[in-house]
Amino acid sequence: MIPEPLIPLIIVVVYLGILLWIGRAAHVGRSQHTSKDYFLASRTIGPFLLIMSVFGTTMTAFALVGSTGEAFKDGIGVYGLMASWSGIIHSLCFFLIGVRLWHFGSRFGYTTQIEFFRDRFQSPTLGLVLFPILVGLVIPYLLIGVLGGGITLENVTRGALPSLFPDTGGGIPKQLGAAVICTVVLIYVFGGGLRSTAWANALQTCVFMALGVITFFVIAGQLGGLQAASEAVAAKRPDLLVRGAVEGHEGHISHLRFLSYVFIPLSVAMFPHLFQHWMTAKSAKTFRPTVILHPLFIMVVWVPCVLLGVWAAAATFNGAPLVPADKDPNAVLAIVVAKLTNPWLTGLLTVGILAAIMSSLDSQFLCIGTMFTHDVVLHYWGEDRFSDKTKVVLGRSFVVAIVLITYLCSLADPRSVFTLGVWCFSGFASLFPLVFAAVYWRRATKAGAIASVLATAVAWLLLFRQSDWGADRSYLFLGMMPVASIIAVSAVTLVGVSLVTRPPDTATVERFFGKQEA
Amino acid sequence: MKQTLFWIALVALIVLHHDWWFWNDGRLLFGFLPIGLAYHAGISLAAGTLWAVAAFYALPQVFEDSSEETSS
Numbered sequence A: 001m002i003p004e005p006l007i008p009l010i011i012v013v014v015y016l017g018i019l020l021w022i023g024r025a026a027h028v029g030r031s032q033h034t035s036k037d038y039f040l041a042s043r044t045i046g047p048f049l050l051i052m053s054v055f056g057t058t059m060t061a062f063a064l065v066g067s068t069g070e071a072f073k074d075g076i077g078v079y080g081l082m083a084s085w086s087g088i089i090h091s092l093c094f095f096l097i098g099v100r101l102w103h104f105g106s107r108f109g110y111t112t113q114i115e116f117f118r119d120r121f122q123s124p125t126l127g128l129v130l131f132p133i134l135v136g137l138v139i140p141y142l143l144i145g146v147l148g149g150g151i152t153l154e155n156v157t158r159g160a161l162p163s164l165f166p167d168t169g170g171g172i173p174k175q176l177g178a179a180v181i182c183t184v185v186l187i188y189v190f191g192g193g194l195r196s197t198a199w200a201n202a203l204q205t206c207v208f209m210a211l212g213v214i215t216f217f218v219i220a221g222q223l224g225g226l227q228a229a230s231e232a233v234a235a236k237r238p239d240l241l242v243r244g245a246v247e248g249h250e251g252h253i254s255h256l257r258f259l260s261y262v263f264i265p266l267s268v269a270m271f272p273h274l275f276q277h278w279m280t281a282k283s284a285k286t287f288r289p290t291v292i293l294h295p296l297f298i299m300v301v302w303v304p305c306v307l308l309g310v311w312a313a314a315a316t317f318n319g320a321p322l323v324p325a326d327k328d329p330n331a332v333l334a335i336v337v338a339k340l341t342n343p344w345l346t347g348l349l350t351v352g353i354l355a356a357i358m359s360s361l362d363s364q365f366l367c368i369g370t371m372f373t374h375d376v377v378l379h380y381w382g383e384d385r386f387s388d389k390t391k392v393v394l395g396r397s398f399v400v401a402i403v404l405i406t407y408l409c410s411l412a413d414p415r416s417v418f419t420l421g422v423w424c425f426s427g428f429a430s431l432f433p434l435v436f437a438a439v440y441w442r443r444a445t446k447a448g449a450i451a452s453v454l455a456t457a458v459a460w461l462l463l464f465r466q467s468d469w470g471a472d473r474s475y476l477f478l479g480m481m482p483v484a485s486i487i488a489v490s491a492v493t494l495v496g497v498s499l500v501t502r503p504p505d506t507a508t509v510e511r512f513f514g515k516q517e518a
Numbered sequence B: 001m002k003q004t005l006f007w008i009a010l011v012a013l014i015v016l017h018h019d020w021w022f023w024n025d026g027r028l029l030f031g032f033l034p035i036g037l038a039y040h041a042g043i044s045l046a047a048g049t050l051w052a053v054a055a056f057y058a059l060p061q062v063f064e065d066s067s068e069e070t071s072s
Helices: A004-028 A035-043 A047-058 A061-074 A077-108 A113-120 A124-156 A174-222 A226-236 A255-269 A272-279 A284-314 A329-340 A343-381 A388-412 A414-418 A420-430 A432-440 A446-466 A482-500 A506-513 B002-017 B035-058
Strands: none
Touching: A004 A124, A004 A174, A004 A343, A035 A174, A035 A272, A035 A343, A035 A388, A047 A077, A047 A174, A047 A272, A047 A284, A047 A343, A061 A077, A061 A124, A061 A174, A061 A284, A061 A329, A061 A343, A077 A113, A077 A255, A077 A272, A077 A284, A077 A432, A077 B002, A077 B035, A113 A124, A113 A272, A113 A343, A113 A432, A124 A174, A124 A272, A124 A329, A124 A343, A124 A388, A124 A420, A124 A446, A174 A272, A174 A284, A174 A329, A174 A343, A174 A388, A226 A284, A255 A420, A255 A432, A255 A482, A272 A343, A284 A329, A284 B035, A329 A343, A343 A388, A420 A432, A420 A446, A420 A482, A432 A446, A432 A482, A446 A482, B002 B035
16 A cells, blocks of 8 residues: 555656657657757657647746646636637747748758747847847746746655654655656657657646546536536635636736736747657648647646636635635645545646746757757858757757756745746747747848847836836736737837848849849 | 637627726625636636637637748
């Protein structure tokens, strides 16, 4: 008989083992281990793997843990803020930007975003300006996953190993949990590069979608059924079923805030790790399921989580509130699962949360390693100086370095990093005008592109500072999310500077857009 | 024409996303689903449908492979 507190830990260990095996199998199953295969899976990824890896990459821990916690605090409006906007805008970005970038990438052989921008605007300086900004925005994003994974493991394994870890009540300390997660991701990314990452993401996406739905129905049953759970909310916390004010409760979400959230999902057009996934597609048709199913997949994950969040705010357990009102929103899902389900389901849901976290971490680790290899080493030292094998070794070394740096940063200041999440997305989203102009506007110039990136960075930094470096979670600028104003600055600068500077070289423009009809 | 209709439908979906009419409506659909949440889940379904229309009917050429691309 297995002691109950050990069950979640055993399930997690088995899952991590399966993940390593899949990563290894994807690597060993290939006859060619070239740098093109390591960085881009030889551009052979089909429709199923593309949607699973793109969806897994865009859904972080926030999709399960964050959505439940935010709904617990702000009610059902969270779905409209994040999920339904993303369903429309993410697919729009895949459709307008992703497919077009894939065409350019397959024609001109790009591996990284910076290679594209450098070539499109014929400007090494643009690459130099963009590189630190993109890397600087990805690293805090990585930290969110590493920290989230460590905290989740510590909470769910509490009581498992009391003699080994008495300070955490027997739970795996979050620093150790984060190290284990980093190591597992590192091993499969290190071995098989993007191909292993894509297969591991496919597994993880299936896992977190299925386990989310199963958990939802089990918990609904424990709360007396779907109807009883929602009626309890209507009786005790009617404010969570609406966005505006109801008697005795202030409104949770203003109209302008709701509207300005439309800009946040534009960030997917500029995520460097998504660019790399787009480049792996076998053909343009491969994108079809990704564009169509993405909004539906988001719905399958988010609707149960949002309902769980609002139910948790009104439910009672042994005569006391199921989740105390002052509880950290990020802990809501773990508390609900621990109190209302058995250790087996707790273990499985932990696996679901870790799957969501690791399916983003792997792509981001690989992407930063790829950027260092291609955009710094190969670009400045010359591609011909390195053999194909050395390029893979370089890519792997950078992945190891990035994992180490991220892990060390995660030990420094865990609390402030969570608040950086929305700011990271805002930074990427604010660069949307740049990528849109690069793929659609012939008249965009390198001066316009560079000025736009710099203006975006300055505007982002100024507003970030005004929000007390992210400490003020409800910070709005002109009543809207700061991203709305930063995008405006970015777009106006790009258009204005492009129109007053020398038009781009005709040959370059024709390479990308063809000859202009008279 | 098909393309124009698609883009009009997309703009309409974006406009309809902002539901003033359900802002303070706490009714439960089927006894458990808050109407504001049901509405936005419907928006997600409509988005998937609209993208399917774009991919197979209104703008299938976006997903055509260009002649210059390398096969792999």
